[in-house]
Amino acid sequence: MAGYDEKPYDVSNDVSVAVANVICGMALGKRYLYEDKTFREILDAMDKVFAELRCGQIFSVFPFLRFVPGILFSGLFSTVNRTCKEVLEQNSKIQRVLWNEIARHRENLDRENPRDFIDTCLLEMELQEKVDGLTEENVMYMAQDLFFAGTETSSTTLQWSLLFMTLNPKIQNKVLAIELDAVVGEGLAALSHRSQLPYVNACLLEVMRIRTIVPLSGPHATTEAVKVQGYDIPEGTQVLPNLYSLHMDPAYWPDPDRFDPGRFLDAEGNVINKPESFMPFGGGRRGCLGEQLAKMELFLFFSTLLKSFTFTTPGGAPPPSTEGVFGLTLTPHPFKLCAIPR
């Protein structure tokens, strides 16, 4: 960021690469350079899949549409067909890279010292101790899941965090800088500082509330008949939890459109958890697998960036939109900011 010399620039690429490298480190045991061609191709493919999948959401909301003859909604269905084709094409690019990685890992697997997720899975395939019938195909799909679920979500949250900082210079400059400087001192924040930085944590929680990254969570189904607020929901019904609506409900969050990290602090300034009305990671047994990792990543990236730079809207430019583009995730419209070294 320092390399941009305080000039306006779109941080989305750098943020995605940095976040994706965390998953690559864990899953593939390697990190890519920002300009690596293969890496750029995978990230582009992933962006396209996320953007295209928004079209499929209509089938999640109205599953009966699957049974409606295409001729009735030819416009919609040709869009969906094109989307499916594009998603499959992009997916196959990512899968090719993962198959190559699995082959590379197999060639120099050290059974005594598994290096990463793929090594661990390859060993499990040989031993079949914990998972019966684990195949290479399963491993490839699991690595792909980690990549998809763990990259776009954290990187979009970080982009929203920077966007809200540029819109709230008072919060950014006075409180964050003061808290970070007082607790962390000269160096950069480490995970050991996390519990001592309540306002930093509260800012991240408020970002995840005000812009729910996975607005409709994942599709779930009822395992038995239930009654919710007077509605009978039969067993086996597909249910989409509307997390966005929960996070913007004035009954829980007065003046929900106002960015106010103070909502997550008690009178003594300690972070408060509001599990009933705050579920950015979904919930239950199929809740987000990466919640703890995501929280660590967000804390480290966010506090390091704010310790190092002040983020501003480019002079003369209108403030960035907080509207969001609705897809599988809720992403900011492209925006530029200036990163001024502190």
Ligand code: HEM
């Ligand atoms: C800010 C970051 C993140 C947010 C807001 C987020 C949010 C979510 C949400 C809402 C779900 C659906 C849960 C449900 O259906 O109840 C989910 C599922 C999932 N997430 Fe995340 N996530 C984040 C980061 C990550 C990371 C870093 C990883 C991987 C390392 C990850 C892996 C997964 C997986 C594998 C699932 C599917 C779990 C299942 O179906 O059993 N997520 N996430």
